[in-house]
Amino acid sequence: xxxxxxxxxxxxxxxxxxxxxxxxxxxxxxxxxxxxxxxxxxxxxxxxxxxxxxxxxxxxxxxxxxxxxxxxxxxxxxxxxxxxxxxxxxxxxxxxxxxxxxxxxxxxxxxxxxxxxxxxxxxxxxxxxxxxxxxxxxxxxxxxxxxxxxxxxxxxx
Amino acid sequence: xxxxxxxxxxxxxxxxxxxxxxxxxxxxxxxxxxxxxxxxxxxxxxxxxxxxxxxxxxxxxxxxxxxxxxxxxxxxxxxxxxxxxxxxxxxxxxxxxxxxxxxxxxxxxxxxxxxxxxxxxxxxxxxxxxxxxxxxxxxxxxxxxxxxxxxxxxxxxxxxxxxxxxxxxxxxxxxxxxxxxxxxxxxxxxxx
Numbered sequence: 001x002x003x004x005x006x007x008x009x010x011x012x013x014x015x016x017x018x019x020x021x022x023x024x025x026x027x028x029x030x031x032x033x034x035x036x037x038x039x040x041x042x043x044x045x046x047x048x049x050x051x052x053x054x055x056x057x058x059x060x061x062x063x064x065x066x067x068x069x070x071x072x073x074x075x076x077x078x079x080x081x082x083x084x085x086x087x088x089x090x091x092x093x094x095x096x097x098x099x100x101x102x103x104x105x106x107x108x109x110x111x112x113x114x115x116x117x118x119x120x121x122x123x124x125x126x127x128x129x130x131x132x133x134x135x136x137x138x139x140x141x142x143x144x145x146x147x148x149x150x151x152x153x154x155x156x157x
Numbered sequence: 158x159x160x161x162x163x164x165x166x167x168x169x170x171x172x173x174x175x176x177x178x179x180x181x182x183x184x185x186x187x188x189x190x191x192x193x194x195x196x197x198x199x200x201x202x203x204x205x206x207x208x209x210x211x212x213x214x215x216x217x218x219x220x221x222x223x224x225x226x227x228x229x230x231x232x233x234x235x236x237x238x239x240x241x242x243x244x245x246x247x248x249x250x251x252x253x254x255x256x257x258x259x260x261x262x263x264x265x266x267x268x269x270x271x272x273x274x275x276x277x278x279x280x281x282x283x284x285x286x287x288x289x290x291x292x293x294x295x296x297x298x299x300x301x302x303x304x305x306x307x308x309x310x311x312x313x314x315x316x317x318x319x320x321x322x323x324x325x326x327x328x329x330x331x332x333x334x335x336x337x338x339x340x341x342x343x344x345x346x347x348x349x
């Protein structure tokens with residue numbers, strides 16, 4: 001009880017939390033609009049290599065993904081340790097690429113089809129043999145616009 | 158009439174519900190952007206039609222990567238660090254060296270008649286080349302062309318290539334085309 005302050009019987013009113021739900025909902029809607037659902041669970045280990053000359057793809061709807069890498073630990077028993085191809089949620093072989101491209105193409109609007117991009121997410125320790133086979137299949141399927149997914153770094157060691 | 162008014166629904170827990178939804182979305186979604194080296198593959202042609210294009214030897218910049226990830230540039234051992242400068246020198250050919258690619262006079266919009274290089278970069282790799290090495294080489298080659306375009310844009314328009322408008326970018330692309338041919342992998346000699 002201070003002698004100098006006469007008004008300490010007056011307490012500050014508590015901060016109103018009535019607007020808290022509104023704030024949180026705003027955040028929620030922001031995230032719902034900005035992000036996309038994680039649609040595939042990776043079955044292969046993919047650590048993409050580093051590069052400096054990166055271009056960014058703005059429209060995600062144009063991109064379809066091909067994952068190549070060693071199977072994760074839990075799949076090693078059934079699928080071995082050699083690099084494998086994963087398309088969407090399934091294991092695939094080189095021969096499945098052209099079907100995959102056709103399905104992906106059918107799923108897009110007619111107007112978007114010429115701008116489609118195939119992103120190759122390939123583990124950095126993969127040998128080029130399997131990648132070259134995939135590239136040949138993509139050429140046969142006329143999916144010529146590709147993106148070698150990589151991490152942006154200032155300088156490659 | 159004498160009816161009691163229903164009590165208002167408490168809104169205190171609304172924030173908790175919204176927080177829960179928010180956290181669910183944070184966990185279940187990803188926000189990564191697609192980064193990478195953008196390339197265009199050549200059209201597929203049937204085997205029989207595949208004739209060797211008649212390209213003069215001096216117009217081809219041959220980059221070979223073998224199964225041990227060694228680099229051979231124009232028949233010389235090289236490293237990734239040196240590759241960019243060599244590729245730039247090849248594509249630009251500033252002193253009209255007879256060993257470097259020919260140039261031809263071409264009408265380029267905004268620039269007028271310009272000497273445009275006929276050089277092609279040919280990248281060949283082995284089936285056992287590591288992907289990491291392949292991307293490092295690709296990165297340097299793409300980087301060499303990007304550097305040249307940037308220099309030209311800086312000289313001509315006083316701004317980097319990225320900031321130029323479409324017309325200016327097209328003109329620069331005409332002068333420094335991105336001609337990197339990715340041949341089918343062969344058995345590149347060396348290291349068994």
